[in-house]
Amino acid sequence: MLTRQKGGDLVEEISGLDTRFLYSETPTAHMHTLKIVVMNVAGSPITVSLDMFIDALEKRLDRMPALRRRRVAIPHRLSLPVWVEDANLDASAHIDWRVAPAPGGNRELADAVADVAAIPLDPDRPLWHMTVVDGLADDRIAVIVKLHHAVADGGAAVAMLLNAFLTDQSDAIVVPADPEPEPSRRELLGFAARSRARQVRHLPVLGREMYTGMRAAQRAARESDGAIAMPFDCPRTPLNVSLSAQRTFAMVDLPIGDLLDIKRSCNTTLNVVYLVLCGGAVRRYLLGLGALPDKSLMAGVPVGTRIDPTRLSGNHFDNMYVPLRTDLADPVARLRAVHAASSKARGIRAAMGHEMLERRAALTPLHLYPLGLRLWARSKLADRVRPPINLVASNVAGPREAPESEGGVISALYSVGPILEGIGLNITAWSFCDKLGVSVLGCPASLPDPWALTTQFEAELHDLRQRLG
Numbered sequence: 118m119l120t121r122q123k124g125g126d127l128v129e130e131i132s133g134l135d136t137r138f139l140y141s142e143t144p145t146a147h148m149h150t151l152k153i154v155v156m157n158v159a160g161s162p163i164t165v166s167l168d169m170f171i172d173a174l175e176k177r178l179d180r181m182p183a184l185r186r187r188r189v190a191i192p193h194r195l196s197l198p199v200w201v202e203d204a205n206l207d208a209s210a211h212i213d214w215r216v217a218p219a220p221g222g223n224r225e226l227a228d229a230v231a232d233v234a235a236i237p238l239d240p241d242r243p244l245w246h247m248t249v250v251d252g253l254a255d256d257r258i259a260v261i262v263k264l265h266h267a268v269a270d271g272g273a274a275v276a277m278l279l280n281a282f283l284t285d286q287s288d289a290i291v292v293p294a295d296p297e298p299e300p301s302r303r304e305l306l307g308f309a310a311r312s313r314a315r316q317v318r319h320l321p322v323l324g325r326e327m328y329t330g331m332r333a334a335q336r337a338a339r340e341s342d343g344a345i346a347m348p349f350d351c352p353r354t355p356l357n358v359s360l361s362a363q364r365t366f367a368m369v370d371l372p373i374g375d376l377l378d379i380k381r382s383c384n385t386t387l388n389v390v391y392l393v394l395c396g397g398a399v400r401r402y403l404l405g406l407g408a409l410p411d412k413s414l415m416a417g418v419p420v421g422t423r424i425d426p427t428r429l430s431g432n433h434f435d436n437m438y439v440p441l442r443t444d445l446a447d448p449v450a451r452l453r454a455v456h457a458a459s460s461k462a463r464g465i466r467a468a469m470g471h472e473m474l475e476r477r478a479a480l481t482p483l484h485l486y487p488l489g490l491r492l493w494a495r496s497k498l499a500d501r502v503r504p505p506i507n508l509v510a511s512n513v514a515g516p517r518e519a520p521e522s523e524g525g526v527i528s529a530l531y532s533v534g535p536i537l538e539g540i541g542l543n544i545t546a547w548s549f550c551d552k553l554g555v556s557v558l559g560c561p562a563s564l565p566d567p568w569a570l571t572t573q574f575e576a577e578l579h580d581l582r583q584r585l586g
Contacts, residue, residue: 128197142487143490145362155258158257181287188201188244196576217474270434352414357499367573373551376391420437438506529554543559
Protein backbone atom coordinates (compact mmCIF):
# COMPACT_ATOMS: atom_id res chain seq x y z
CA MET A 118 0.00 0.00 0.00
CA LEU A 119 1.16 3.54 -0.74
CA THR A 120 0.80 5.83 2.25
CA ARG A 121 1.74 9.42 2.90
CA GLN A 122 3.98 10.75 5.58
CA LYS A 123 3.50 14.12 7.19
CA GLY A 124 4.80 16.58 4.66
CA GLY A 125 3.51 14.68 1.66
CA ASP A 126 6.25 12.10 1.01
CA LEU A 127 5.27 8.79 -0.50
CA VAL A 128 6.56 5.70 1.27
CA GLU A 129 6.66 2.01 0.30
CA GLU A 130 9.32 2.72 -2.26
CA ILE A 131 10.43 -0.54 -3.85
CA SER A 132 13.91 -1.38 -2.63
CA GLY A 133 16.88 -1.35 -4.97
CA LEU A 134 17.21 -5.15 -4.79
CA ASP A 135 13.51 -5.70 -5.50
CA THR A 136 13.69 -3.19 -8.35
CA ARG A 137 16.62 -5.08 -9.84
CA PHE A 138 14.41 -8.16 -10.05
CA LEU A 139 11.70 -6.11 -11.77
CA TYR A 140 14.10 -4.73 -14.35
CA SER A 141 15.87 -8.06 -14.94
CA GLU A 142 12.85 -9.33 -16.85
CA THR A 143 13.45 -10.13 -20.54
CA PRO A 144 11.42 -12.11 -23.08
CA THR A 145 13.44 -15.22 -22.20
CA ALA A 146 14.32 -14.57 -18.52
CA HIS A 147 11.15 -14.52 -16.44
CA MET A 148 11.86 -13.23 -12.95
CA HIS A 149 9.08 -15.00 -11.10
CA THR A 150 9.41 -17.78 -8.56
CA LEU A 151 7.12 -20.80 -8.28
CA LYS A 152 5.58 -22.28 -5.14
CA ILE A 153 3.85 -25.62 -5.65
CA VAL A 154 1.46 -26.74 -2.91
CA VAL A 155 0.21 -30.34 -3.22
CA MET A 156 -2.85 -31.24 -1.14
CA ASN A 157 -4.57 -34.52 -0.35
CA VAL A 158 -8.32 -33.94 -0.56
CA ALA A 159 -9.46 -37.47 0.31
CA GLY A 160 -12.36 -37.27 2.75
CA SER A 161 -12.63 -33.49 2.54
CA PRO A 162 -16.19 -32.36 3.38
CA ILE A 163 -15.83 -29.46 0.94
CA THR A 164 -16.27 -29.85 -2.80
CA VAL A 165 -13.05 -28.70 -4.41
CA SER A 166 -13.79 -26.20 -7.17
CA LEU A 167 -12.51 -23.01 -8.71
CA ASP A 168 -15.16 -21.02 -6.83
CA MET A 169 -14.00 -22.55 -3.55
CA PHE A 170 -10.43 -21.46 -4.20
CA ILE A 171 -11.47 -17.95 -5.22
CA ASP A 172 -13.57 -17.61 -2.06
CA ALA A 173 -10.75 -18.94 0.16
CA LEU A 174 -8.24 -16.60 -1.45
CA GLU A 175 -10.44 -13.54 -1.08
CA LYS A 176 -10.90 -14.31 2.61
CA ARG A 177 -7.13 -14.49 3.10
CA LEU A 178 -5.94 -11.47 1.15
CA ASP A 179 -5.81 -9.50 4.40
CA ARG A 180 -3.10 -11.96 5.50
CA MET A 181 -1.14 -11.57 2.27
CA PRO A 182 -0.95 -7.80 1.74
CA ALA A 183 1.85 -8.13 -0.82
CA LEU A 184 -0.62 -9.77 -3.22
CA ARG A 185 -2.78 -6.64 -3.21
CA ARG A 186 -0.05 -4.35 -4.52
CA ARG A 187 1.09 -3.42 -7.99
CA ARG A 188 4.11 -1.48 -9.00
CA VAL A 189 3.94 2.10 -10.30
CA ALA A 190 6.96 3.47 -12.14
CA ILE A 191 8.25 6.97 -11.52
CA PRO A 192 7.98 9.04 -14.73
CA HIS A 193 11.13 8.73 -16.87
CA ARG A 194 12.50 6.28 -14.26
CA LEU A 195 13.97 9.17 -12.32
CA SER A 196 13.91 7.10 -9.14
CA LEU A 197 12.99 3.66 -7.86
CA PRO A 198 9.36 2.63 -8.47
CA VAL A 199 6.76 2.36 -5.69
CA TRP A 200 4.13 -0.13 -4.57
CA VAL A 201 0.47 0.93 -4.71
CA GLU A 202 -2.39 -1.06 -3.26
CA ASP A 203 -4.68 -2.01 -6.13
CA ALA A 204 -8.19 -0.76 -5.35
CA ASN A 205 -9.60 -2.78 -8.27
CA LEU A 206 -8.01 -6.14 -7.47
CA ASP A 207 -10.12 -9.02 -8.80
CA ALA A 208 -8.82 -12.25 -7.27
CA SER A 209 -10.71 -14.36 -9.82
CA ALA A 210 -8.61 -12.83 -12.60
CA HIS A 211 -5.48 -14.24 -10.95
CA ILE A 212 -6.61 -17.89 -10.79
CA ASP A 213 -6.78 -20.55 -13.50
CA TRP A 214 -8.00 -24.15 -13.38
CA ARG A 215 -6.58 -27.00 -15.39
CA VAL A 216 -6.89 -30.79 -15.37
CA ALA A 217 -3.78 -32.94 -15.59
CA PRO A 218 -3.87 -35.74 -18.16
CA ALA A 219 -3.88 -39.37 -17.02
CA PRO A 220 -2.32 -40.92 -15.07
CA GLY A 221 -1.96 -37.68 -13.09
CA GLY A 222 1.43 -38.45 -11.57
CA ASN A 223 4.35 -36.21 -10.72
CA ARG A 224 5.46 -36.00 -14.35
CA GLU A 225 2.07 -34.64 -15.40
CA LEU A 226 2.18 -32.15 -12.53
CA ALA A 227 5.71 -31.10 -13.51
CA ASP A 228 4.59 -30.54 -17.09
CA ALA A 229 1.88 -28.19 -15.78
CA VAL A 230 4.47 -26.35 -13.68
CA ALA A 231 6.73 -25.95 -16.73
CA ASP A 232 3.84 -24.54 -18.76
CA VAL A 233 2.98 -22.04 -16.02
CA ALA A 234 6.63 -21.05 -15.59
CA ALA A 235 6.93 -20.19 -19.30
CA ILE A 236 4.34 -17.39 -19.10
CA PRO A 237 5.57 -14.04 -17.70
CA LEU A 238 3.45 -12.05 -15.28
CA ASP A 239 1.59 -8.93 -16.41
CA PRO A 240 3.73 -6.00 -15.14
CA ASP A 241 0.67 -3.71 -14.88
CA ARG A 242 -1.17 -5.94 -12.38
CA PRO A 243 -0.30 -7.34 -8.95
CA LEU A 244 2.62 -9.65 -9.65
CA TRP A 245 1.20 -13.09 -8.89
CA HIS A 246 -0.97 -15.80 -10.37
CA MET A 247 -2.35 -19.17 -9.20
CA THR A 248 -3.10 -22.27 -11.23
CA VAL A 249 -5.08 -25.10 -9.63
CA VAL A 250 -4.24 -28.50 -11.10
CA ASP A 251 -6.98 -31.11 -10.75
CA GLY A 252 -6.98 -34.70 -11.97
CA LEU A 253 -3.91 -35.83 -10.02
CA ALA A 254 -3.66 -39.41 -8.79
CA ASP A 255 -4.12 -40.45 -5.15
CA ASP A 256 -6.82 -37.84 -4.38
CA ARG A 257 -4.42 -34.94 -4.87
CA ILE A 258 -4.73 -31.46 -6.24
CA ALA A 259 -1.96 -28.91 -6.62
CA VAL A 260 -1.81 -25.13 -6.49
CA ILE A 261 0.98 -23.53 -8.51
CA VAL A 262 1.65 -20.03 -7.21
CA LYS A 263 3.63 -17.83 -9.56
CA LEU A 264 5.10 -14.94 -7.57
CA HIS A 265 7.48 -12.32 -8.91
CA HIS A 266 10.83 -12.35 -7.11
CA ALA A 267 10.40 -8.61 -6.50
CA VAL A 268 7.45 -9.41 -4.21
CA ALA A 269 9.12 -11.89 -1.84
CA ASP A 270 12.18 -14.04 -1.31
CA GLY A 271 11.99 -17.62 -0.02
CA GLY A 272 11.84 -16.66 3.65
CA ALA A 273 9.03 -14.15 3.14
CA ALA A 274 7.15 -16.63 0.93
CA VAL A 275 7.25 -19.27 3.69
CA ALA A 276 6.00 -16.71 6.23
CA MET A 277 3.20 -15.66 3.87
CA LEU A 278 2.15 -19.28 3.33
CA LEU A 279 2.06 -20.07 7.04
CA ASN A 280 0.23 -16.84 7.82
CA ALA A 281 -2.40 -17.63 5.19
CA PHE A 282 -3.05 -21.12 6.57
CA LEU A 283 -3.21 -20.22 10.28
CA THR A 284 -6.53 -21.41 11.67
CA ASP A 285 -6.36 -19.24 14.78
CA GLN A 286 -7.22 -15.70 13.70
CA SER A 287 -5.58 -14.24 16.82
CA ASP A 288 -2.18 -15.64 15.77
CA ALA A 289 -2.33 -14.34 12.20
CA ILE A 290 -0.82 -11.11 10.92
CA VAL A 291 -3.79 -9.27 9.43
CA VAL A 292 -3.41 -6.13 7.30
CA PRO A 293 -6.86 -4.89 6.21
CA ALA A 294 -7.17 -3.45 2.73
CA ASP A 295 -6.89 0.34 2.71
CA PRO A 296 -6.30 1.50 -0.86
CA GLU A 297 -5.56 5.15 -1.49
CA PRO A 298 -5.93 7.11 -4.72
CA GLU A 299 -3.05 6.48 -7.10
CA PRO A 300 -0.48 9.27 -6.79
CA SER A 301 -0.46 11.87 -9.49
CA ARG A 302 2.43 12.44 -11.88
CA ARG A 303 3.33 15.58 -9.91
CA GLU A 304 3.39 13.66 -6.63
CA LEU A 305 5.57 10.95 -8.13
CA LEU A 306 8.04 13.45 -9.55
CA GLY A 307 8.22 15.27 -6.22
CA PHE A 308 8.86 12.02 -4.43
CA ALA A 309 11.55 11.08 -6.97
CA ALA A 310 13.37 14.35 -6.33
CA ARG A 311 13.33 13.83 -2.57
CA SER A 312 14.34 10.18 -2.88
CA ARG A 313 17.31 10.99 -5.13
CA ALA A 314 18.36 13.79 -2.81
CA ARG A 315 18.45 11.34 0.09
CA GLN A 316 20.52 8.92 -1.99
CA VAL A 317 23.03 11.62 -2.93
CA ARG A 318 23.42 12.67 0.70
CA HIS A 319 24.05 9.05 1.67
CA LEU A 320 26.57 8.30 -1.10
CA PRO A 321 29.68 9.26 0.94
CA VAL A 322 28.55 6.96 3.77
CA LEU A 323 27.86 4.11 1.35
CA GLY A 324 31.20 4.68 -0.34
CA ARG A 325 33.05 4.43 2.97
CA GLU A 326 31.10 1.31 3.94
CA MET A 327 31.88 -0.35 0.62
CA TYR A 328 35.57 0.50 0.91
CA THR A 329 35.74 -0.76 4.50
CA GLY A 330 33.86 -3.93 3.59
CA MET A 331 36.12 -4.67 0.63
CA ARG A 332 39.24 -4.19 2.74
CA ALA A 333 37.82 -6.50 5.43
CA ALA A 334 36.93 -9.12 2.82
CA GLN A 335 40.43 -8.93 1.33
CA ARG A 336 41.97 -9.48 4.77
CA ALA A 337 39.68 -12.44 5.38
CA ALA A 338 40.64 -13.88 2.00
CA ARG A 339 44.38 -13.51 2.71
CA GLU A 340 43.98 -15.20 6.09
CA SER A 341 42.11 -18.18 4.61
CA ASP A 342 43.89 -21.14 3.05
CA GLY A 343 43.59 -21.80 -0.66
CA ALA A 344 42.05 -19.90 -3.55
CA ILE A 345 38.89 -17.82 -3.26
CA ALA A 346 35.93 -18.55 -5.53
CA MET A 347 35.24 -15.62 -7.84
CA PRO A 348 32.62 -14.97 -10.53
CA PHE A 349 33.56 -16.13 -14.04
CA ASP A 350 36.10 -18.56 -12.58
CA CYS A 351 34.15 -21.59 -13.78
CA PRO A 352 33.89 -23.70 -16.94
CA ARG A 353 31.23 -23.63 -19.66
CA THR A 354 28.80 -26.57 -19.66
CA PRO A 355 25.64 -27.52 -21.58
CA LEU A 356 23.74 -25.82 -18.74
CA ASN A 357 25.27 -22.45 -19.61
CA VAL A 358 23.55 -21.29 -22.76
CA SER A 359 21.19 -18.63 -24.07
CA LEU A 360 17.66 -19.24 -22.87
CA SER A 361 14.46 -19.90 -24.74
CA ALA A 362 11.13 -18.67 -23.33
CA GLN A 363 9.96 -22.24 -22.57
CA ARG A 364 10.72 -24.00 -19.31
CA THR A 365 11.43 -27.54 -18.10
CA PHE A 366 10.76 -28.66 -14.53
CA ALA A 367 11.05 -31.74 -12.33
CA MET A 368 11.11 -32.47 -8.62
CA VAL A 369 12.17 -35.14 -6.15
CA ASP A 370 11.58 -35.74 -2.42
CA LEU A 371 14.53 -36.69 -0.24
CA PRO A 372 14.24 -37.97 3.35
CA ILE A 373 15.51 -35.09 5.41
CA GLY A 374 16.45 -37.48 8.23
CA ASP A 375 19.14 -38.97 5.99
CA LEU A 376 20.59 -35.53 5.31
CA LEU A 377 20.56 -34.69 9.02
CA ASP A 378 22.39 -37.96 9.80
CA ILE A 379 25.12 -37.00 7.32
CA LYS A 380 25.24 -33.48 8.75
CA ARG A 381 25.81 -34.79 12.28
CA SER A 382 28.28 -37.53 11.33
CA CYS A 383 30.42 -35.09 9.32
CA ASN A 384 30.04 -32.12 11.71
CA THR A 385 28.83 -29.86 8.94
CA THR A 386 25.64 -28.01 8.04
CA LEU A 387 22.47 -29.13 6.30
CA ASN A 388 23.13 -26.63 3.52
CA VAL A 389 26.57 -28.13 2.85
CA VAL A 390 25.04 -31.61 2.57
CA TYR A 391 22.47 -30.19 0.17
CA LEU A 392 25.17 -28.52 -1.94
CA VAL A 393 27.13 -31.77 -2.06
CA LEU A 394 24.04 -33.57 -3.36
CA CYS A 395 23.50 -30.82 -5.95
CA GLY A 396 27.09 -31.07 -7.12
CA GLY A 397 27.01 -34.87 -7.17
CA ALA A 398 23.74 -35.00 -9.10
CA VAL A 399 24.94 -32.46 -11.68
CA ARG A 400 28.25 -34.32 -11.96
CA ARG A 401 26.44 -37.59 -12.73
CA TYR A 402 24.15 -35.82 -15.20
CA LEU A 403 27.02 -34.22 -17.12
CA LEU A 404 28.98 -37.49 -17.08
CA GLY A 405 25.97 -39.11 -18.75
CA LEU A 406 26.16 -36.46 -21.47
CA GLY A 407 29.92 -36.89 -21.82
CA ALA A 408 30.26 -33.20 -20.92
CA LEU A 409 31.76 -33.08 -17.42
CA PRO A 410 34.53 -30.42 -17.30
CA ASP A 411 37.80 -31.12 -15.52
CA LYS A 412 37.35 -27.90 -13.56
CA SER A 413 34.79 -27.68 -10.75
CA LEU A 414 31.39 -26.13 -11.39
CA MET A 415 30.43 -23.16 -9.23
CA ALA A 416 27.07 -22.36 -7.67
CA GLY A 417 25.58 -19.06 -6.65
CA VAL A 418 24.08 -19.68 -3.21
CA PRO A 419 21.58 -17.15 -1.79
CA VAL A 420 21.83 -16.66 1.98
CA GLY A 421 19.02 -15.01 3.94
CA THR A 422 20.11 -11.99 5.97
CA ARG A 423 16.92 -11.30 7.94
CA ILE A 424 15.27 -14.30 9.58
CA ASP A 425 11.93 -12.85 10.62
CA PRO A 426 8.75 -14.99 10.63
CA THR A 427 6.62 -11.83 10.52
CA ARG A 428 8.16 -10.50 7.27
CA LEU A 429 5.63 -11.16 4.51
CA SER A 430 7.32 -9.49 1.54
CA GLY A 431 10.57 -8.16 0.11
CA ASN A 432 14.04 -9.58 -0.48
CA HIS A 433 16.78 -9.66 2.13
CA PHE A 434 19.64 -11.95 1.18
CA ASP A 435 23.29 -12.06 0.26
CA ASN A 436 24.94 -14.28 -2.33
CA MET A 437 27.91 -16.63 -1.98
CA TYR A 438 30.03 -18.28 -4.65
CA VAL A 439 30.69 -21.91 -3.74
CA PRO A 440 32.67 -24.43 -5.84
CA LEU A 441 30.68 -27.69 -5.91
CA ARG A 442 33.88 -29.70 -6.44
CA THR A 443 32.44 -31.69 -9.30
CA ASP A 444 36.06 -32.48 -10.14
CA LEU A 445 36.10 -34.96 -7.22
CA ALA A 446 34.53 -38.38 -7.78
CA ASP A 447 34.56 -39.40 -4.10
CA PRO A 448 31.40 -37.95 -2.44
CA VAL A 449 33.04 -37.85 1.01
CA ALA A 450 36.07 -35.96 -0.30
CA ARG A 451 33.65 -33.65 -2.11
CA LEU A 452 31.71 -33.04 1.11
CA ARG A 453 34.87 -32.04 2.98
CA ALA A 454 35.93 -29.74 0.15
CA VAL A 455 32.51 -28.07 -0.13
CA HIS A 456 32.38 -27.64 3.66
CA ALA A 457 35.72 -25.82 3.57
CA ALA A 458 34.75 -23.69 0.57
CA SER A 459 31.37 -22.78 2.07
CA SER A 460 32.92 -21.79 5.41
CA LYS A 461 35.46 -19.65 3.59
CA ALA A 462 32.78 -17.97 1.48
CA ARG A 463 30.66 -17.24 4.54
CA GLY A 464 33.59 -15.69 6.34
CA ILE A 465 34.43 -13.41 3.44
CA ARG A 466 30.81 -12.31 2.93
CA ALA A 467 30.42 -11.66 6.66
CA ALA A 468 33.56 -9.53 6.66
CA MET A 469 32.23 -7.54 3.71
CA GLY A 470 28.81 -7.12 5.32
CA HIS A 471 25.80 -9.22 4.36
CA GLU A 472 23.64 -6.17 3.61
CA MET A 473 26.10 -4.67 1.14
CA LEU A 474 24.42 -6.44 -1.81
CA GLU A 475 21.09 -4.79 -0.97
CA ARG A 476 22.62 -1.37 -0.41
CA ARG A 477 24.56 -1.40 -3.67
CA ALA A 478 21.45 -2.43 -5.57
CA ALA A 479 19.90 0.99 -4.91
CA LEU A 480 22.54 2.42 -7.26
CA THR A 481 21.39 0.28 -10.21
CA PRO A 482 21.13 2.52 -13.33
CA LEU A 483 17.41 2.33 -14.04
CA HIS A 484 17.74 2.95 -17.79
CA LEU A 485 20.98 1.20 -18.70
CA TYR A 486 20.47 -1.93 -16.56
CA PRO A 487 17.32 -3.31 -18.28
CA LEU A 488 18.57 -2.17 -21.69
CA GLY A 489 21.86 -3.98 -21.17
CA LEU A 490 20.12 -7.21 -20.14
CA ARG A 491 17.85 -7.16 -23.19
CA LEU A 492 20.79 -6.57 -25.52
CA TRP A 493 22.68 -9.38 -23.79
CA ALA A 494 19.73 -11.76 -24.32
CA ARG A 495 19.35 -10.82 -27.99
CA SER A 496 23.06 -11.18 -28.69
CA LYS A 497 23.09 -14.90 -27.69
CA LEU A 498 26.61 -14.32 -26.37
CA ALA A 499 25.84 -16.66 -23.48
CA ASP A 500 26.37 -19.51 -25.96
CA ARG A 501 29.98 -18.47 -26.43
CA VAL A 502 31.35 -16.81 -23.30
CA ARG A 503 32.19 -18.14 -19.86
CA PRO A 504 29.32 -17.78 -17.36
CA PRO A 505 29.71 -15.97 -14.00
CA ILE A 506 28.40 -19.12 -12.27
CA ASN A 507 27.12 -22.45 -13.55
CA LEU A 508 23.90 -22.72 -11.56
CA VAL A 509 21.90 -21.35 -8.65
CA ALA A 510 21.41 -23.63 -5.61
CA SER A 511 19.02 -22.37 -2.94
CA ASN A 512 17.79 -24.02 0.25
CA VAL A 513 14.87 -22.60 2.26
CA ALA A 514 13.54 -23.83 5.61
CA GLY A 515 9.85 -24.58 5.14
CA PRO A 516 7.06 -25.61 7.55
CA ARG A 517 7.86 -28.33 10.08
CA GLU A 518 4.21 -29.37 10.33
CA ALA A 519 1.65 -29.80 7.57
CA PRO A 520 -0.79 -26.87 7.48
CA GLU A 521 -4.45 -27.63 6.79
CA SER A 522 -6.91 -25.79 4.59
CA GLU A 523 -10.61 -26.04 3.88
CA GLY A 524 -9.90 -28.25 0.88
CA GLY A 525 -7.44 -30.74 2.35
CA VAL A 526 -4.10 -31.40 4.00
CA ILE A 527 -0.84 -30.24 2.42
CA SER A 528 1.24 -33.29 1.52
CA ALA A 529 4.16 -31.74 -0.38
CA LEU A 530 5.76 -28.36 -1.05
CA TYR A 531 8.17 -27.34 -3.78
CA SER A 532 9.68 -24.02 -4.79
CA VAL A 533 12.04 -22.82 -7.47
CA GLY A 534 13.52 -19.52 -8.56
CA PRO A 535 14.33 -18.08 -12.00
CA ILE A 536 17.03 -19.00 -14.48
CA LEU A 537 19.15 -16.37 -16.23
CA GLU A 538 20.94 -15.94 -19.54
CA GLY A 539 23.96 -18.23 -19.42
CA ILE A 540 22.81 -19.74 -16.10
CA GLY A 541 20.20 -22.21 -17.26
CA LEU A 542 19.71 -24.26 -14.10
CA ASN A 543 18.08 -23.36 -10.79
CA ILE A 544 17.93 -25.98 -8.04
CA THR A 545 15.81 -25.01 -5.04
CA ALA A 546 15.01 -27.06 -1.94
CA TRP A 547 12.20 -26.46 0.55
CA SER A 548 12.15 -28.56 3.70
CA PHE A 549 8.67 -29.74 4.64
CA CYS A 550 7.95 -31.98 7.64
CA ASP A 551 10.25 -35.01 7.15
CA LYS A 552 11.08 -34.34 3.48
CA LEU A 553 13.31 -32.08 1.45
CA GLY A 554 11.47 -31.19 -1.75
CA VAL A 555 14.08 -30.47 -4.43
CA SER A 556 12.99 -28.74 -7.65
CA VAL A 557 14.99 -28.12 -10.81
CA LEU A 558 14.11 -25.53 -13.45
CA GLY A 559 15.72 -25.12 -16.84
CA CYS A 560 14.70 -24.57 -20.44
CA PRO A 561 14.81 -26.91 -23.45
CA ALA A 562 18.18 -25.46 -24.45
CA SER A 563 19.84 -25.92 -21.04
CA LEU A 564 17.98 -28.86 -19.48
CA PRO A 565 15.95 -30.78 -22.09
CA ASP A 566 15.22 -33.69 -19.71
CA PRO A 567 15.01 -32.46 -16.10
CA TRP A 568 14.13 -35.95 -14.82
CA ALA A 569 17.54 -37.18 -15.97
CA LEU A 570 18.93 -34.79 -13.34
CA THR A 571 16.47 -35.32 -10.46
CA THR A 572 16.95 -39.10 -10.50
CA GLN A 573 20.63 -38.52 -9.77
CA PHE A 574 19.86 -36.93 -6.38
CA GLU A 575 18.63 -40.20 -4.93
CA ALA A 576 21.60 -42.09 -6.38
CA GLU A 577 24.03 -39.55 -4.96
CA LEU A 578 22.40 -39.63 -1.51
CA HIS A 579 22.56 -43.45 -1.52
CA ASP A 580 26.25 -43.46 -2.43
CA LEU A 581 27.11 -40.85 0.17
CA ARG A 582 25.36 -42.83 2.91
CA GLN A 583 27.08 -46.01 1.79
CA ARG A 584 30.51 -44.36 1.88
CA LEU A 585 29.89 -43.02 5.37
CA GLY A 586 28.74 -46.41 6.60
